[in-house]
Amino acid sequence: MEGLLMLVMLCLGMGIIFLFINKSKNEQRVKNEKLEQGIYGxxxxxxxxxxxxxxxxxxxxxxxxxxxxxxxxxxxxxxxxxxxxxxxxxxxxxxxxxxxxxxxxxxxxxxxxxxxxxxxxxxxxxxxxxxxxxxxxxxxxxxxxxxxxxxxxxxxxxxxxxxxxxxxxxxxxxxxxxxxxxxxxxxxxxxxxxxx
Structure with a gap:
């Protein structure tokens, strides 16, 4: 039971890290696209x-x-x-x-x-x-x-x-x-x- 709980916690942690990294990459991509269009903010x-x-x-x-x-x-x-x-x-x-x-x-x-x-x-x-x-x-x-x-x-x-x-x-x-x-x-x- 403890092993299963640890596995679930590990999967949740990895999922959160993945979402955070993906969100950061998307935000940077959008910012770069705006800069290419001449938009600074x-x-x-x-x-x-x-x-x-x-x-x-x-x-x-x-x-x-x-x-x-x-x-x-x-x-x-x-x-x-x-x-x-x-x-x-x-x-x-x-x-x-x-x-x-x-x-x-x-x-x-x-x-x-x-x-x-x-x-x-x-x-x-x-x-x-x-x-x-x-x-x-x-x-x-x-x-x-x-x-x-x-x-x-x-x-x-x-x-x-x-x-x-x-x-x-x-x-x-x-x-x-x-x-x-x-x-x-x-x-x-x-x-x-x-x-x-």
Whole structure:
């Protein structure tokens, strides 16, 4: 009986190792295919603020060598990386605490800090505010500072801490690739940022 149990455990262990190795190879293959297409990063996101898309719609963001491409349904928006001042990943809980939002303060957040403030203030009633958002600051065609903010689309239903950490890591990976490109191409990176 013990021998059979050991054999089953060994088979399970080998199966898990095989699946992990296979998954890693597939992820690397997909990443290499994207690089061949000129895509340095991509992420399905929920629009929070800054694009002409409605808030809370799911859209795709792809990072190419010198621009970001935002795609919603059949509509595409290109953002030249030379126009980006900065990008940052922000923790929703920290934003809520620093701006003083509390439960039910979406309206107050909107009045004080605009559309992005309303969205973040609306999150303040959530039990789990450990998810992160990506904020991109850029200069528009009229030389005005603008902000785009979004988060990966699968954050809204995540309650498991380890999954939240994993998905935050996915956002961080996209951000790190974007940051490299901003450092290389941006014409505005030396300008002091305004506080959101």
């Amino acid at each position: 991509d992420i399905r996101s929920i629009h929070l603020h800054g694009l002409k898309y409605p808030s809370n719609v799911v859209f795709n963001v792809k990072l190419y060598n010198d621009y970001l491409l935002f795609t919603y349904e059949n509509e595409q928006i290109k953002l030249d990386l030379r126009k980006i001042k900065s990008a940052s990943i922000e923790n929703v809980k920290e934003i809520n605490e620093s701006k003083g939002f509390s439960v039910g303060n979406a309206t107050l957040g909107g009045i004080l800090f605009g559309q992005l403030g309303a969205i973040i203030g609306g999150f303040s009633g959530s039990q789990n505010l450990k998810f992160k958002i990506l904020i991109i600051n850029y200069i528009d065609s009229e030389n005005n500072l603008k902000h785009i903010s979004f988060m990966p689309d699968y954050f809204l239903n995540v309650t498991n801490k380890s999954m939240t950490d994993y998905r935050n890591g996915f956002l961080s990976e996209f951000y790190n690739e974007l940051k490299k490109k901003i450092d290389k191409f941006s014409e505005y990176k030396e300008i002091q940022l305004e506080e959101l």
